[in-house]
Amino acid sequence: MPSIYVTCRVKYLIMSNKEGRTEIQDLGEFGLIKSLQERYGATLATTIKGIGDDAAVIEKNDEEYFLISTDTLTEGIHFDLTYVPLKHLGYKAVAVNVSDIAAMNGKAEHITVSLALSNRFSLEAIHELYLGMHLACQAYGIDLVGGDTVSSRSGLMISITAVGSVKKENVVYRSGAKKNDLICITGDLGGAYTGLQVLEREKQVFMANPEMQPELEGKDYIVQRQLKPEARIDIVKELEALQIKPTSMIDISDGLGSELLHLCQASGLGAEIYEEKIPMDECTFETANEMSLSPITCILNGGEDYELLFTVDQSDFEKLRNHPSISVIGYMQDVTLGVNLVSRGGTSIAVKAQGFRHF
Amino acid sequence: MPSIYVTCRVKYLIMSNKEGRTEIQDLGEFGLIKSLQERYGATLATTIKGIGDDAAVIEKNDEEYFLISTDTLTEGIHFDLTYVPLKHLGYKAVAVNVSDIAAMNGKAEHITVSLALSNRFSLEAIHELYLGMHLACQAYGIDLVGGDTVSSRSGLMISITAVGSVKKENVVYRSGAKKNDLICITGDLGGAYTGLQVLEREKQVFMANPEMQPELEGKDYIVQRQLKPEARIDIVKELEALQIKPTSMIDISDGLGSELLHLCQASGLGAEIYEEKIPMDECTFETANEMSLSPITCILNGGEDYELLFTVDQSDFEKLRNHPSISVIGYMQDVTLGVNLVSRGGTSIAVKAQGFRHF
Known part of the structure; x- marks a missing residue:
C-alpha cells in the first residue's frame, strides 16, 4: 500500500524538517491569516465576503x-484562571464574538460553543462558565444553539462561533472609508490593558x-473592563436610529494602532x-502613570x-457631535500621507502595528 | 470594591472545592451536553431547533x-500526529462537520476554522493542514470563510463550525422515527475503528x-477509513433523487450502538x-479477528x-432495496420492547451505550 506508506513517511519528514521552517511567532496572527487568505478564495455565489473582515x-x-x-480563547495565552473567574470568562467569550458581528453593523443572534478541557475542571466549574455565557446571551438577546465539549490534555480552550444578521443595505466593511471621512471611536480606551496589568501585579503579590x-x-x-468587556451593540442600534451608516468599521480587540492600520489598509x-481627542478614563490614566506605563x-x-x-462621512458630524459615547478622533487622508498620531505636543508620529500579539 | 473582590474569592473557592465536585469523566460527552441542554432553552423565534441534534x-x-x-478535534485525544498526516487531519476535520449537516438531510456550504497550536508547529505544517481542509472544501463544494488562529501552550486543537442549508420540507431530525419504520445504514461499519487499532499497533512497533x-x-x-473518512452527502442527494425523505437520521460518529440509542431516545x-444485516468490509472483519477483537x-x-x-417508512422499501450503499438492518418498535441486537445465532441482546468516549 504505497500511498499511505508514502504519506506517513512524508509526514515524518515534515515534522522533522528543520530547513525551510517558518516559525509561527515570526508571522503573528495577522500574517498567518493573510498568508492563508491569499491561497483560498471564495467560490460560491452565496459567499459575499470571506476571510478578511x-x-x-x-x-x-x-x-x-x-x-x-x-x-x-486559550488558557495561559488569553486568560489566567488565577484571577479570571469562570463566570466572567464565559461572559467575555460571548461578548468578544458579539463585538465582531457588531463591527459589521449587525446583530448576533445565535452562538455555538466548543470547549476543550482537561479533567482539572469539574462539572460545577463548567456550569459556572456556562452561567457566564448564558448571562451574556440574555444581555445580548442570543440563543446558544449548539456546540461540542471535548477533552484536552491540558488547560481550557473556548471557541465560540457567532451567527448574526444585518440588513443588506446596512452591512459595513473595513474597506469602505473615503478620504476626509471622520474617524470615530466609542467609549474610552486603554482600560482593559491597564486592568490586566493590575491583575497581573496582584497575582505576583x-x-x-x-x-x-x-x-x-x-x-x-x-x-x-478587563474581566467583563461589553460588545457595543448599543452603538449599532443608536447609529441606525440616528440614520448614520458608517463608511467602514472594525472592533478594537488588539489596540487602536493595529485596528486603525487594518482599516486604512483595507480602504x-x-x-x-489626535492624541488629545482620544478619551481615556481617569482610572486608566492614573493607573498607567502609577505603573510607569x-x-x-x-x-x-x-x-x-x-x-x-x-x-463616517463629514455630513454626519452634526448628528453625532454631542453623542456621549462617541468621539471623533481624526480623519482619513490620502495613503501617501501615512497613518499618524498627532501628540498633545503637536508632534506627528507614524502609527505602527504593535497590537496585542498572542504568539 | 467588594464585587470583584468577592468574585475572585468565590473563584478560588470553586477551584479548591473538593466536596460537591462532579468529575467530567463520570458524565461522558452525552451526559454533559444533556445536563446543559436542560438549563438553556431557546428564546428566539428564529431558533427552530437548538442543542440536541x-x-x-x-x-x-x-x-x-x-x-x-x-x-x-484535539491532539492526544482525537488524533495522534505520530501516524496522522496533517493533510489527512485537515480533510477529516472538515468531513466530520459536513457529516453533521448531512445528518440533517442538508448540504454544508461554509465553514470557519479555529486553530489553537503550540510553537512546535511551523507555518509549513499549518499550510499542510490547510491544504487538507481545502481539498475537503473542494470535494464537498464548501467555502472556508473565516476563522481564528491562536497560540496554545501545548498541542493542536481544530474546531470547525459548518453552516449549511436545507429545504424546509426536507429537514430530518433524530426524533421523527415511527413504529415499524425501517432502520437503514450507509456503507459498512467498524472500519475506522479497526484501522485505528492497526495504526496504534504499528506505532508501538x-x-x-x-x-x-x-x-x-x-x-x-x-x-x-480512519485517516480520511468521507461525509455521505452523496446519499443525501440520492435520497432526494429517489424521493425518499428519512423519518429520522443521525451520523455514526460514536459507533452504531450509541447512535441507535440516540435515535430511539429522541423518537x-x-x-x-440484526447482526447478519450489518455490512462489514472483509478487511475490517479479518483485521478484527487477527487482533482478537x-x-x-x-x-x-x-x-x-x-x-x-x-x-424510512416501510413504503419506501422498494425504492432502496437494491441500493448498493444502503442496507436495511432492522425496524423501529415500541419503546417497551427495548433496543436489541439479534445475533447471528438468533440471541437477542440489549444494546448498551458504550460508544467511543473521549473523556
Whole structure:
C-alpha cells in the first residue's frame, strides 16, 4: 500500500524538517491569516465576503445577510484562571464574538460553543462558565444553539462561533472609508490593558504570599473592563436610529494602532488622529502613570477594549457631535500621507502595528 | 470594591472545592451536553431547533433553514500526529462537520476554522493542514470563510463550525422515527475503528524500534477509513433523487450502538436490528479477528465511520432495496420492547451505550 506508506513517511519528514521552517511567532496572527487568505478564495455565489473582515458575510434572504465570526480563547495565552473567574470568562467569550458581528453593523443572534478541557475542571466549574455565557446571551438577546465539549490534555480552550444578521443595505466593511471621512471611536480606551496589568501585579503579590488579599481598591473600572468587556451593540442600534451608516468599521480587540492600520489598509487610505481627542478614563490614566506605563501606548497597543472604531462621512458630524459615547478622533487622508498620531505636543508620529500579539 | 473582590474569592473557592465536585469523566460527552441542554432553552423565534441534534436549525428564508454544527478535534485525544498526516487531519476535520449537516438531510456550504497550536508547529505544517481542509472544501463544494488562529501552550486543537442549508420540507431530525419504520445504514461499519487499532499497533512497533517500517500491507481500506473518512452527502442527494425523505437520521460518529440509542431516545421508541444485516468490509472483519477483537463490538462501539443511520417508512422499501450503499438492518418498535441486537445465532441482546468516549 504505497500511498499511505508514502504519506506517513512524508509526514515524518515534515515534522522533522528543520530547513525551510517558518516559525509561527515570526508571522503573528495577522500574517498567518493573510498568508492563508491569499491561497483560498471564495467560490460560491452565496459567499459575499470571506476571510478578511470581522465576520464573513453570506447570503440569507432578499433583505438580509448572515454574518459569521469565530473567536477562540486559550488558557495561559488569553486568560489566567488565577484571577479570571469562570463566570466572567464565559461572559467575555460571548461578548468578544458579539463585538465582531457588531463591527459589521449587525446583530448576533445565535452562538455555538466548543470547549476543550482537561479533567482539572469539574462539572460545577463548567456550569459556572456556562452561567457566564448564558448571562451574556440574555444581555445580548442570543440563543446558544449548539456546540461540542471535548477533552484536552491540558488547560481550557473556548471557541465560540457567532451567527448574526444585518440588513443588506446596512452591512459595513473595513474597506469602505473615503478620504476626509471622520474617524470615530466609542467609549474610552486603554482600560482593559491597564486592568490586566493590575491583575497581573496582584497575582505576583498573591503568589509570593498567599495570605495577602488582592489590592484592587479604586480599580473597579479597569478591572471590570478587563474581566467583563461589553460588545457595543448599543452603538449599532443608536447609529441606525440616528440614520448614520458608517463608511467602514472594525472592533478594537488588539489596540487602536493595529485596528486603525487594518482599516486604512483595507480602504487604501492614510489617517491622521489626535492624541488629545482620544478619551481615556481617569482610572486608566492614573493607573498607567502609577505603573510607569505611557497612557498613549496603552491606548495604541493595549488590547481587549472591544470598543468600535469607525468612519463616517463629514455630513454626519452634526448628528453625532454631542453623542456621549462617541468621539471623533481624526480623519482619513490620502495613503501617501501615512497613518499618524498627532501628540498633545503637536508632534506627528507614524502609527505602527504593535497590537496585542498572542504568539 | 467588594464585587470583584468577592468574585475572585468565590473563584478560588470553586477551584479548591473538593466536596460537591462532579468529575467530567463520570458524565461522558452525552451526559454533559444533556445536563446543559436542560438549563438553556431557546428564546428566539428564529431558533427552530437548538442543542440536541446533529446541527442547530435556524430560520433562513421562505424556502430554507440554515444549519449550524461545530466539531472539535484535539491532539492526544482525537488524533495522534505520530501516524496522522496533517493533510489527512485537515480533510477529516472538515468531513466530520459536513457529516453533521448531512445528518440533517442538508448540504454544508461554509465553514470557519479555529486553530489553537503550540510553537512546535511551523507555518509549513499549518499550510499542510490547510491544504487538507481545502481539498475537503473542494470535494464537498464548501467555502472556508473565516476563522481564528491562536497560540496554545501545548498541542493542536481544530474546531470547525459548518453552516449549511436545507429545504424546509426536507429537514430530518433524530426524533421523527415511527413504529415499524425501517432502520437503514450507509456503507459498512467498524472500519475506522479497526484501522485505528492497526495504526496504534504499528506505532508501538515503531516506538520500540524506529528502524522498523509500518506493516500496513493489505490494510489500505481500514487505514483510509480512519485517516480520511468521507461525509455521505452523496446519499443525501440520492435520497432526494429517489424521493425518499428519512423519518429520522443521525451520523455514526460514536459507533452504531450509541447512535441507535440516540435515535430511539429522541423518537421515544425501541428498535430491533440484526447482526447478519450489518455490512462489514472483509478487511475490517479479518483485521478484527487477527487482533482478537469481536467484529460486532467494533461495529457497535467503534467510532468514526461517519456513515448515516436513518429510518424510512416501510413504503419506501422498494425504492432502496437494491441500493448498493444502503442496507436495511432492522425496524423501529415500541419503546417497551427495548433496543436489541439479534445475533447471528438468533440471541437477542440489549444494546448498551458504550460508544467511543473521549473523556
